[in-house]
Amino acid sequence: MSKIRDEVLSANAKYAADFDKGDLPMPPARAFAILTCMDARLDPAKYAGLSEGDAHVIRNAGGRASDDAIRSLVISYKLLGTREWFIVHHTDCGMETFTDDVMRGLLESSLETSTVDASGWHDHGAGPGSHEGDYIDWLTISDNAQSVVADVKRVRDHPLVPARIPIYGYIYDVRTGELVEVPEATEAGAAG
Amino acid sequence: MSKIRDEVLSANAKYAADFDKGDLPMPPARAFAILTCMDARLDPAKYAGLSEGDAHVIRNAGGRASDDAIRSLVISYKLLGTREWFIVHHTDCGMETFTDDVMRGLLESSLETSTVDASGWHDHGAGPGSHEGDYIDWLTISDNAQSVVADVKRVRDHPLVPARIPIYGYIYDVRTGELVEVPEATEAGAAG
Numbered sequence: 001m002s003k004i005r006d007e008v009l010s011a012n013a014k015y016a017a018d019f020d021k022g023d024l025p026m027p028p029a030r031a032f033a034i035l036t037c038m039d040a041r042l043d044p045a046k047y048a049g050l051s052e053g054d055a056h057v058i059r060n061a062g063g064r065a066s067d068d069a070i071r072s073l074v075i076s077y078k079l080l081g082t083r084e085w086f087i088v089h090h091t092d093c094g095m096e097t098f099t100d101d102v103m104r105g106l107l108e109s110s111l112e113t114s115t116v117d118a119s120g121w122h123d124h125g126a127g128p129g130s131h132e133g134d135y136i137d138w139l140t141i142s143d144n145a146q147s148v149v150a151d152v153k154r155v156r157d158h159p160l161v162p163a164r165i166p167i168y169g170y171i172y173d174v175r176t177g178e179l180v181e182v183p184e185a186t187e188a189g190a191a192g
Numbered sequence: 193m194s195k196i197r198d199e200v201l202s203a204n205a206k207y208a209a210d211f212d213k214g215d216l217p218m219p220p221a222r223a224f225a226i227l228t229c230m231d232a233r234l235d236p237a238k239y240a241g242l243s244e245g246d247a248h249v250i251r252n253a254g255g256r257a258s259d260d261a262i263r264s265l266v267i268s269y270k271l272l273g274t275r276e277w278f279i280v281h282h283t284d285c286g287m288e289t290f291t292d293d294v295m296r297g298l299l300e301s302s303l304e305t306s307t308v309d310a311s312g313w314h315d316h317g318a319g320p321g322s323h324e325g326d327y328i329d330w331l332t333i334s335d336n337a338q339s340v341v342a343d344v345k346r347v348r349d350h351p352l353v354p355a356r357i358p359i360y361g362y363i364y365d366v367r368t369g370e371l372v373e374v375p376e377a378t379e380a381g382a383a384g
Contacts, residue, residue: 005360006278011239023367024366029232046237046261048200055208056232060251060269078298078306097271106271111354113273177213
């Protein structure tokens with residue numbers, strides 16, 4: 001048993017001991033969804049004021065509008081009734097610190113964790129590495145506001161996304177805890 | 193301004209007013225990651241005892257080991273140093289309530305939200321629909337324990353995932369708040 005697993009199960013036992021939310025329905029009570037980054041500093045329930053049962057939360061590296069995020073969003077509205085969506089990227093995102101070429105090079109050298117300094121990422125050369133990174137689009141970010149605009153637009157333009165769903169674009173500031181709108185991203189949604 | 197957006201921004205203003213976590217580093221302090229479902233009833237920070245900065249949280253419909261989840265996990269260990277992973281599905285998951293054929297049929301009829309009753313899902317026939325659902329694998333679940341086993345195995349066998357990373361398989365019980373291990377899923381990780 002690992003220390004981390006011990007800690008997680010111990011925390012879970014405390015949570016379950018006081019648990020009084022066993023009767024919540026499956027569809028989100030507040031009928032919205034948030035797509036955001038996996039970053040450890042982000043707690044969407046805290047930064048957006050969610051209780052258990054309120055809203056769908058979809059998270060991946062960057063909070064990007066990947067095909068899988070769109071799969072999740074379509075299930076969210078079509079089967080579970082969400083009617084508004086937030087796409088939230090954040091400041092100081094790891095996805096801004098590398099490019100596809102950098103990631104592919106690091107993975108070719110070694111699967112060990114790389115380190116970063118002022119001159120960029122460095123692999124540990126411990127091997128074995130893999131060329132499989134060449135077949136993945138890592139969905140890196142060069143500009144936060146642009147990535148929010150692009151992702152809102154990608155979701156908006158998807159043929160399975162109804163025109164009526166508003167899609168709000170935000171950047172979460174990891175220094176202040178604030179959600180800052182990207183006004184040029186937000187798509188109001190068609191009336192009706 | 194929508195009511196939901198008002199409420200989210202109001203909750204965020206309260207969170208930011210007391211925010212004292214602006215100096216957290218990017219890499220997760222506790223060096224682990226959780227892949228789990230977007231379901232509104234799940235709050236991984238609460239059910240696993242996470243504070244801001246502790247761990248990566250990846251979420252999608254079902255908590256499935258999609259290509260995008262694997263993209264996120266590889267970034268998590270390779271660039272940001274996580275060393276243990278949890279894959280957590282849950283009881284009463286929406287992904288158990290339909291099949292690819294059902295979802296594709298519903299989307300062909302209409303993009304409006306469908307309803308469900310004892311006889312299954314029903315579309316509202318309001319049109320327009322779309323055949324684009326045919327091109328998406330919806331990653332539905334027929335058995336929770338099996339889906340955890342399959343997803344841990346898919347991650348374990350991925351050529352970019354180092355053999356040393358332990359991958360723990362769990363099912364979260366939405367009635368009790370408890371994490372229940374799927375022992376046949378868990379992959380200890382190679383020594384070294």
